[in-house]
Amino acid sequence: MSAEPGAATIEARGLTRKFGAHTAVKGIDLELKRGEVLGFLGPNGAGKTTTMQMLTGNLAPTGGAINICGIDLLEAPVAAKARIGYLPEHPPLYREFTVDEYLLLAAKLHRVPRARCREAVETSKRRCGLANSGAKLLGTLSRGFQQRVGIAQAIVHSPDVVILDEPTVGLDPHQIREIRSLIRELGGKHSVILSTHILPEVEAVCDRVQILHHGSLVYGDTIAALKRSRGGSAVLLGLQRAPSLDTLAAIPGIAQVHAVSPVLFRVDFHPHDDATERLAAQAAKNDWGLFQISPVHTSLEDVFVQLTRHEEVD
Amino acid sequence: MIFTIAGKELKALFASPLAWVVLTFMQVLLAYSFLRRLDDFLQIQPRLIRMASPPGVTELVVAPTFATAAAILLFAVPLLGMRLIAEERRNQTMVFLMSAPVSVTEIVLGKFVGLFAFLMLIIGLVTAMPLALGGGTALDYGLLASVALGLSLLAAAFAAASLYVSSLTAHPLVAAIGAFGVLLAMLLMGETAGDSLRARNWPVPAALIQVFSPLKNFEPLAKGVIDTYAVICLLLLAATLLALTIRELDGRRLKG
Ligand SMILES: Nc1ncnc2c1ncn2[C@@H]1O[C@H](COP(=O)(O)OP(=O)(O)OP(=O)(O)O)[C@@H](O)[C@H]1O
Ligand SMILES: [Mg+2]
Numbered sequence: 001m002s003a004e005p006g007a008a009t010i011e012a013r014g015l016t017r018k019f020g021a022h023t024a025v026k027g028i029d030l031e032l033k034r035g036e037v038l039g040f041l042g043p044n045g046a047g048k049t050t051t052m053q054m055l056t057g058n059l060a061p062t063g064g065a066i067n068i069c070g071i072d073l074l075e076a077p078v079a080a081k082a083r084i085g086y087l088p089e090h091p092p093l094y095r096e097f098t099v100d101e102y103l104l105l106a107a108k109l110h111r112v113p114r115a116r117c118r119e120a121v122e123t124s125k126r127r128c129g130l131a132n133s134g135a136k137l138l139g140t141l142s143r144g145f146q147q148r149v150g151i152a153q154a155i156v157h158s159p160d161v162v163i164l165d166e167p168t169v170g171l172d173p174h175q176i177r178e179i180r181s182l183i184r185e186l187g188g189k190h191s192v193i194l195s196t197h198i199l200p201e202v203e204a205v206c207d208r209v210q211i212l213h214h215g216s217l218v219y220g221d222t223i224a225a226l227k228r229s230r231g232g233s234a235v236l237l238g239l240q241r242a243p244s245l246d247t248l249a250a251i252p253g254i255a256q257v258h259a260v261s262p263v264l265f266r267v268d269f270h271p272h273d274d275a276t277e278r279l280a281a282q283a284a285k286n287d288w289g290l291f292q293i294s295p296v297h298t299s300l301e302d303v304f305v306q307l308t309r310h311e312e313v314d
Numbered sequence: 315m316i317f318t319i320a321g322k323e324l325k326a327l328f329a330s331p332l333a334w335v336v337l338t339f340m341q342v343l344l345a346y347s348f349l350r351r352l353d354d355f356l357q358i359q360p361r362l363i364r365m366a367s368p369p370g371v372t373e374l375v376v377a378p379t380f381a382t383a384a385a386i387l388l389f390a391v392p393l394l395g396m397r398l399i400a401e402e403r404r405n406q407t408m409v410f411l412m413s414a415p416v417s418v419t420e421i422v423l424g425k426f427v428g429l430f431a432f433l434m435l436i437i438g439l440v441t442a443m444p445l446a447l448g449g450g451t452a453l454d455y456g457l458l459a460s461v462a463l464g465l466s467l468l469a470a471a472f473a474a475a476s477l478y479v480s481s482l483t484a485h486p487l488v489a490a491i492g493a494f495g496v497l498l499a500m501l502l503m504g505e506t507a508g509d510s511l512r513a514r515n516w517p518v519p520a521a522l523i524q525v526f527s528p529l530k531n532f533e534p535l536a537k538g539v540i541d542t543y544a545v546i547c548l549l550l551l552a553a554t555l556l557a558l559t560i561r562e563l564d565g566r567r568l569k570g
Pocket of ligand 1: 019024042043044045046047048049050051569
């Protein structure tokens with residue numbers, strides 16, 4: 001109903017969850033707008049699944065508030081859940097059902113009008129590469145196909161919010177590509193939260209990323225900003241007649257120099273101080289035989305490892 | 315939504331060999347005991363005719379068959395109901411229902427209705443056997459209706475009990491044994507606690523404890539006496555157990 005783009009579909013404030021003495025999620029804030037794909041990252045045990053269980057009403061938060069399209073999930077769970085499609089970490093499949101029976105049940109339970117159920121099932125099967133698997137028993141499907149059915153049941157009622165816990169686990173490379181483009185497509189009209197351990201996946205499909213570590217959000221911004229936030233960048237420098245490493249390191253703005261090969265160097269700059277120009281000028285002036293200077297791409301992986309490096313000794 | 319969930323449970327029941335085994339076993343056993351009693355009845359019938367107001371075929375054949383059915387349900391319902399929640403917990407499929415826009419009450423009632431519908435099928439088959447005699451002899455339809463009502467209410471109470479126990483564990487077999495234990499405990503309690511309370515002249519606790527003795531409440535109905543209090547007790551027992559199940563599932567979201 002709140003169809004305007006940019007409207008918040010999920011708004012969570014101070015979300016907290018304790019398991020006994022252990023606090024799995026520590027007061028995180030989350031906001032998702034229509035048309036956005038949010039990537040949820042974090043090491044094992046960071047609290048991603050716990051957060052998603054709370055957002056889908058499967059787990060009661062110890063503290064905090066959740067709004068789904070303006071409906072309070074804790075006050076009006078049924079109305080709020082009608083807006084959500086959820087793929088849990090472990091696809092909840094009934095082994096004795098066929099794909100068609102199962103998806104039809106999912107459609108009915110999510111209040112798709114009777115007359116449109118068949119059509120909804122066909123559409124979600126087509127989108128998840130299940131068009132020819134309708135009559136197969138869920139218990140006999142391979143892991144990847146079970147995962148596809150799990151995704152299909154999450155989108156069969158075309159919900160406003162799609163929450164996918166590690167959606168591409170167990171899929172083959174073709175299907176991973178298809179599911180990624182499906183997620184992008186869903187991100188057009190709906191909004192999607194997905195958790196994953198595949199970092200390039202986040203870069204490929206997400207608009208925004210939030211990194212969770214020990215139950216707290218340690219980072220939350222757009223993908224582009226995340227790359228910048230790492231602070232300092234680096235270049236790969238190729239010199240035919242290179243001086244000593246110390247000479248290079250003495251150039252203002254350069255933090256560290258590391259020889260990759262006799263003629264190739266990785267040069268790290270100080271944060272927010274791009275010394276590329278100075279480096280090129282020095283190379284020309286001293287006739288070092290500059291033949292290459294190219295930025296080293298900062299991958300999300302670097303950022304992730306940097307932010308969550310301090311491994312827990314729980 | 316309740317019926318959608320009930321339909322799902324029925325489908326799951328019929329997909330499992332267990333339901334068919336129980337259905338066949340019950341039908342064979344009940345048909346045997348029914349025919350055996352009918353045979354006995356036909357043998358003593360010439361002597362019965364000489365009595366002033368002889369007991370009819372309904373009293374001597376039909377009612378005892380229903381009592382046998384009640385005894386078999388004591389074993390069958392825990393087996394049929396064990397998977398309802400325990401298996402969903404073990405396979406982590408409960409999240410499918412919990413994420414859907416349905417309330418916990420609807421989930422519990424749906425599961426209950428699904429199992430109850432299956433039990434009504436069994437009871438329907440049991441009732442069909444004496445009805446087949448209707449063409450040849452005079453049946454006491456009042457007694458038949460009363461005993462069928464009693465058995466249905468008993469089945470409802472048993473179903474609610476096995477649903478509740480199924481919500482307490484993630485192991486279906488433990489659920490079956492547990493539910494059987496609970497039913498057995500209630501049976502024994504009804505026999506002893508109620509009587510001893512009454513003997514001590516404590517009618518109110520005795521009346522309260524009667525809620526938890528389903529077989530005792532079945533007795534008057536099996537004799538054709540529609541005892542309102544017994545009917546209420548059976549309904550109350552089923553309702554209490556369903557409420558406990560709802561509470562249990564609701565609490566699970568808090569515990570995690
Ligand atoms: N039901 C539970 N009871 C007790 N502790 C739990 C429960 N569920 C999760 N936890 C704890 O909460 C923390 C967060 O777990 P969670 O499953 O949310 O991590 P995750 O980010 O999804 O990890 P992964 O990447 O391995 O899937 C963990 O320390 C876990 O042990
Ligand atoms: Mg997880």
